[in-house]
Amino acid sequence: MSDATTDATLPKTAAAETPEGPWRVALRKLFRDRTAVGAIIVLVLIVLACCAAPLYAKYVSQSDPFQSNLDGSITLDGNSVDIMQADTAGLGLGVTPIGPTWHGQYFFGADNQGRDVAARMLYGGQNSLLISFFATVVTLVLAAIIGTIAGFIGGLTDTVLARLLDVLWAFPVYLLAISLSIVFISKGIQIGPFTIPSNSLILPIMIIGIVYVPYVARPIRGQVMSLTRSDFVLAARCLGVPSFRILVRDILPNVTTTLIVFAPLMMALNMLTESALSFLSIGVQPPNASWGTIILDGEDLLYTQPMVAIAPGLAIIITVLALNFLGDGVRDAFDPRAKLRVKKD
């Protein structure tokens, strides 16, 4: 067996360093990807800015972004300026909200209630981020549960679950989201003693989360099916490992990667959907704001004060782009097939 010992001792030199798990390898890869790191930085800045909304409103904007302020005025370069300015070209009301000042107060100008758009954007960003984040959590959790059960058990269970997903899939996403929103957001939901009021953020979170479930559950189901037939699961069965342990120890860790790859991309999609629903006034309900509702506020002012619609639009674009770049980086870092490609070259 002398020939075998060479085989055994060959990489012994490298054994001294701590072995890197697939997780750490992936993270290291992710943090070497400049685009992804840039996206992470942008996202962190956006989140921090939105978290600082109350501070911004109190100390910088010095106004209440949830109160109309039609009679107020601010001091600009030493002069007192009305927020609603007399202007015949305006809404026909005789006033036009102030445009972007590019100073602390009313940075992006005011909406037609006289509220500070910049402050409202920070508060609205909180809601947009919260909804898209938690909707992603809802989608991934439901999809993971449904996809894993369908793929692992197979047979009739799989058929029933897969057909249910198909039914959900048969509806165009926006059509389904709009229908659900109209029904639930107009009335709220009452389940026994629990009431979810129509202005609760839970409604858009659940609606957006559920609408996208089939898009994630399908690939998860497929992956679990192929994992269930894989050699290492057969090996585990052969070793006498009980099914549940196989599911937890062998299958789920492999599915987690897929979920992580999906997460940023789903969050980007959810943010777009949330904005669309809010723009149609069936998402976040006033006086709460989201980037979508602020665009709606800006719709009337598009010709006179376009910044009211453009600013939240830019915020959405930047966030969604950053999420997509992050998603690409995460996929490259975590996708085992991509890793294989690098290895074989």
Next chain:
Amino acid sequence: MTIPSKPMLKAESLHKTFKVGSRFRAGGIQHLHALSDVSLEVYPGEIVGLVGESGCGKSTLGRCLLRLYDVDDGRITFKDRDITGLSQRELRPLRADMQMVFQDPYSSLNPRRRVGDLIAEPLRVHGKHSASDVQARLRELMELVNLSPDFLTRFPHEFSGGQRQRIGIARAIALSPSLIVADEPVSALDVSVQAQIVNLFMDLQEKLGLTYVFIAHDLSVVRQIATRTAVMYLGGIVELGETDRVLHRPAHPYTAALISAVPEPDPQGNIKARTILRGEPPSPTNPPSGCRFHTRCPVAEARCSAEVPLLRALGDNRSVACHFPLDGSAAAHA
């Protein structure tokens, strides 16, 4: 060697059919006859080689023997216990005694688990070892398969094919089984590594008194390791006997063709007349009538397409399923 009279594993006329296709697609559901009427006995301490072309059912047979697949018909007896009808749950305690080594050392190890965790899995599941026992056993196992115990904390992707196969073997022998089905354990490896792994299998058999069913498509591997050899063609065993006899004086025309297909190491030497098989093996979804080999057999006659030849003894500890066995063994003409 003397073969004890009592088989450790006994398979009696196993049948296994896979359904392929779909009711809703062209062609409908077809039945793929992976195994038809296969009987095999494995005695303690021996190494039974299973050879044949790809798709002849040798891997299916291996998996059926361990009840990883359910057979449609037939009986499997392991150590005097009928295991054909046992549920997977009932089989679990028996799993400790019968193990498998897989062909592909890449796909048979979960990439997300450390080597130590992979090898310890059977020890933990069967619960016969305490935590400190597990660590000691892991080191012992790594030593047995000639790997450094330092590797226990590493992940499978850090290893070569040969090293991974050693890990697979360590996992299979962890519970000290008496039977191991090795499903083409060397065919995915480089030729230089193949020899090492075959040697490891032989070493382990000596040290641990193992019994193997060794599946391969490479005759030279089987010649090196197997005490008895079964040749399979299209879901059935066509010849079964001591490896030397089967490979040197084949009785079945198919065995003869397989042997003559092995390249000669010396191109200047006398080149023997080759039996060259024409065409592809017939589809197992629609096997030929009578002897399944008659469509490609050089000595086939009318009887062969009408009557299924049964596996019968030729006298020298060998059985063959052929109406007209080679080697002038006229005695078989009954």
